[in-house]
Amino acid sequence: MLDFLTRTRGRRRLDWTDWLTFGYLAFGLVLMFGPVLWLVLSSFKTEGALTEFPPSLLPTGPRLVAVAGEDKPKPLYRVTMPDGTVRELAELSRIGLMANMADPAKPEEIVRVPVDKREPVREFGLATENYTDLGGKFEFGTYLWNSVFITVIATLITLLFNSMAAFALSKYRFSGSKVVFLLILSTLMVPPTIVLVPNFLVVSELGLLNSLWGVIWPAVATPTGVFLLRQYMLTLPDELLEAARMDHASEWRIYWRIVLPLTAPALAVLAIFSVMWRWNDFLWPLVVLSRSEKFTLQLALNAFQGDLVTQWNYLLAMTVLTLLPITVVFAFLQKYITQGIASAGVK
Amino acid sequence: MATLQLRQVVKEFDATRVIHGVDLAVADGEFVVFVGPSGCGKSTLLRMICGLEHVTSGDIMIDGAKVNHVSAADRGLAMVFQSYALYPHMTVRQNMSFGLENIGTARAEIESKVSAAAKLLRLDTLLDRRPTQLSGGQRQRVAIGRAIVREPRIFLFDEPLSNLDAELRVSMRSEITSLHERLKATMVYVTHDQVEAMTMADKIVVLRAGRVEQVGAPLDLYNKPADKFVAGFIGSPQMNFVPVSVASVDGDDICLRLPGGGTVVVSRPGAAVTPGTALVLGVRPEHLRVTEGGPGTMPMRVEQVEHLGAHSLLYGLVADVDGARATAHVEGQTAVRAGAAVAVALPPAACHLFAADEVGLAI
Numbered sequence: 001m002l003d004f005l006t007r008t009r010g011r012r013r014l015d016w017t018d019w020l021t022f023g024y025l026a027f028g029l030v031l032m033f034g035p036v037l038w039l040v041l042s043s044f045k046t047e048g049a050l051t052e053f054p055p056s057l058l059p060t061g062p063r064l065v066a067v068a069g070e071d072k073p074k075p076l077y078r079v080t081m082p083d084g085t086v087r088e089l090a091e092l093s094r095i096g097l098m099a100n101m102a103d104p105a106k107p108e109e110i111v112r113v114p115v116d117k118r119e120p121v122r123e124f125g126l127a128t129e130n131y132t133d134l135g136g137k138f139e140f141g142t143y144l145w146n147s148v149f150i151t152v153i154a155t156l157i158t159l160l161f162n163s164m165a166a167f168a169l170s171k172y173r174f175s176g177s178k179v180v181f182l183l184i185l186s187t188l189m190v191p192p193t194i195v196l197v198p199n200f201l202v203v204s205e206l207g208l209l210n211s212l213w214g215v216i217w218p219a220v221a222t223p224t225g226v227f228l229l230r231q232y233m234l235t236l237p238d239e240l241l242e243a244a245r246m247d248h249a250s251e252w253r254i255y256w257r258i259v260l261p262l263t264a265p266a267l268a269v270l271a272i273f274s275v276m277w278r279w280n281d282f283l284w285p286l287v288v289l290s291r292s293e294k295f296t297l298q299l300a301l302n303a304f305q306g307d308l309v310t311q312w313n314y315l316l317a318m319t320v321l322t323l324l325p326i327t328v329v330f331a332f333l334q335k336y337i338t339q340g341i342a343s344a345g346v347k
Numbered sequence: 348m349a350t351l352q353l354r355q356v357v358k359e360f361d362a363t364r365v366i367h368g369v370d371l372a373v374a375d376g377e378f379v380v381f382v383g384p385s386g387c388g389k390s391t392l393l394r395m396i397c398g399l400e401h402v403t404s405g406d407i408m409i410d411g412a413k414v415n416h417v418s419a420a421d422r423g424l425a426m427v428f429q430s431y432a433l434y435p436h437m438t439v440r441q442n443m444s445f446g447l448e449n450i451g452t453a454r455a456e457i458e459s460k461v462s463a464a465a466k467l468l469r470l471d472t473l474l475d476r477r478p479t480q481l482s483g484g485q486r487q488r489v490a491i492g493r494a495i496v497r498e499p500r501i502f503l504f505d506e507p508l509s510n511l512d513a514e515l516r517v518s519m520r521s522e523i524t525s526l527h528e529r530l531k532a533t534m535v536y537v538t539h540d541q542v543e544a545m546t547m548a549d550k551i552v553v554l555r556a557g558r559v560e561q562v563g564a565p566l567d568l569y570n571k572p573a574d575k576f577v578a579g580f581i582g583s584p585q586m587n588f589v590p591v592s593v594a595s596v597d598g599d600d601i602c603l604r605l606p607g608g609g610t611v612v613v614s615r616p617g618a619a620v621t622p623g624t625a626l627v628l629g630v631r632p633e634h635l636r637v638t639e640g641g642p643g644t645m646p647m648r649v650e651q652v653e654h655l656g657a658h659s660l661l662y663g664l665v666a667d668v669d670g671a672r673a674t675a676h677v678e679g680q681t682a683v684r685a686g687a688a689v690a691v692a693l694p695p696a697a698c699h700l701f702a703a704d705e706v707g708l709a710i
Binding site: 240243248249250253257262 | 397399418419420424425426428429430432433434435436445446449450493497
């Protein structure tokens with residue numbers, strides 16, 4: 001692995017193409033992973049540290065000290081006194097450009113200091129309460145459950161319906177099979193935003209508004225899935241089905257016992273896509289779900305950005321948690337994902 | 348155990364007729380081989396018998412009952428496919444028991460039937476393997492085992508040996524033959540290999556372009572081919588065909604002028620030929636004798652010699668007539684070299700005569 005990563009074009013010294021290659025790769029790495037890394041680090045910052053300017057990369061914040069006579073711990077500063085000496089004082093209050101400060105050891109002696117004569121004392125600290133508070137303060141558990149429910153159920157139904165359609169379209173010869181297939185494929189050309197309103201009306205008439213099923217049902221029949229599975233099933237030899245037919249297998253049994261297990265690689269690809277689509281879905285849930293107890297994580301993230309106040313620390317923590325499942329799926333199943341992209345041309 | 352009968356069976360694919368009215372009767376316990384070049388419709392015929400293809404017209408009868416509209420599963424037949432069609436995700440045991448599970452056979456019964464079939468085919472130690480972990484010959488045996496456990500009325504084989512190497516093919520050939528001896532079941536076997544047909548069949552059905560050319564026991568087909576096609580198809584190396592013309596007719600005896608000027612007299616009672624009629628004379632390589640020359644011989648220029656040890660094959664051109672190629676089978680190891688001019692004698696009893704329409708003039 002290390003050998004591979006440190007491979008160079010020049011034998012002993014670095015060739016100029018090596019500099020170029022590694023430079024380009026490093027640039028790409030920073031460009032792509034920088035924001036994610038910053039997001040993760042920032043999610044461990046306290047609310048105060050987040051609003052600081054200039055922003056910092058690492059989750060550091062002013063060191064807080066307890067001052068006798070004060071309810072809350074106060075931030076500590078390194079102050080350059082008029083006589084040139086440097087003292088560490090806690091800020092009690094601030095008025096305009098002057099701050100009332102005191103030595104934590106001698107709180108009764110108040111020192112007035114101009115704000116440009118002091119430096120905050122910083123320390124590294126993970127604000128894990130951003131995460132631990134999520135469960136209690138907000139209905140994070142509910143949002144997570146809604147997202148998981150929609151993702152899992154919709155994926156299962158997607159696999160079942162799409163594979164049944166693909167089975168019929170790939171293995172049965174009936175008049176009009178091509179027309180049906182083309183009709184299914186042609187829906188790929190209709191942008192989802194166009195059918196948003198008609199879909200909404202249908203879901204509304206069915207009384208599925210503010211129900212998780214209202215998010216699930218319109219999403220389960222995907223032309224991409226039918227196409228992907230059909231193309232795969234075409235490669236299964238017909239002789240297998242004929243052998244099964246000679247073996248007294250009913251059509252359902254052929255589908256369930258022969259075709260489905262053999263389509264497993266394509267099903268895995270579709271399952272991954274479906275999980276990614278449903279988990280990241282935003283627009284359709286936004287339209288269907290308006291009550292906060294039905295929100296998915298994506299909707300909750302959106303709702304977190306208030307008109308006046310946004311609790312960035314919680315928002316960032318929740319964003320990280322929302323990213324995690326997809327990242328894990330991608331990391332472990334990327335082989336299948338590339339396979340799927342290669343075989344069906346979908347992303 | 349069953350009989351099979353085909354009556355004027357016709358198959359059309361989108362108005363293209365591929366089977367032109369086939370009549371055939373297969374007796375109980377018979378081993379019938381359909382043989383013919385690729386595209387002759389032999390596999391289509393087999394698929395119609397087993398119910399995987401619809402019959403356009405005509406009847407298929409099993410044990411005297413018409414089964415045209417009976418589904419493949421309910422005909423009580425078992426098929427061994429060319430590609431074996433083993434379920435790749437199941438073990439050998441699951442492959443063999445799948446059919447029995449589907450008809451709701453009891454667990455214990457499935458177990459005993461599968462192990463009996465496995466023992467018969469020497470698959471006992473392989474039952475928990477998957478098809479991908481088996482060799483070609485083993486897969487072949489599993490496919491046969493899957494057919495056996497269902498105790499079908501008729502076994503159907505669709506070119507089952509064509510994916511095996513030559514050595515394995517010979518041993519599987521005798522294995523299937525001995526299986527037929529033991530099971531005494533009716534079997535229909537499709538192949539394009541005439542050697543398989545000759546060695547295994549009780550009865551051979553030669554097909555060409557959707558028509559039955561000739562039906563008969565292997566040696567009957569070899570000795571009395573009905574037409575030039577069957578004569579050329581059965582036997583290896585292929586029968587020699589040389590253009591001849593009728594020199595004179597004396598009662599039943601026909602005197603034929605051979606390329607190169609020689610003559611040979613063959614007896615064909617009742618043959619409607621007159622002097623000057625052009626015929627094709629067929630003679631098998633093993634019946635040609637290499638001689639010094641003389642009245643009943645043709646000159647042959649040897650172009651290639653194949654030494655096979657026990658016998659040798661001489662390939663050459665007869666009397667320098669283009670299109671009159673001949674092969675002579677010589678016992679032992681010949682001293683004749685490529686480029687030599689020899690003469691070949693045609694024993695009159697071994698000569699076959701075919702008219703211009705390729706139909707044989709019966710002996």
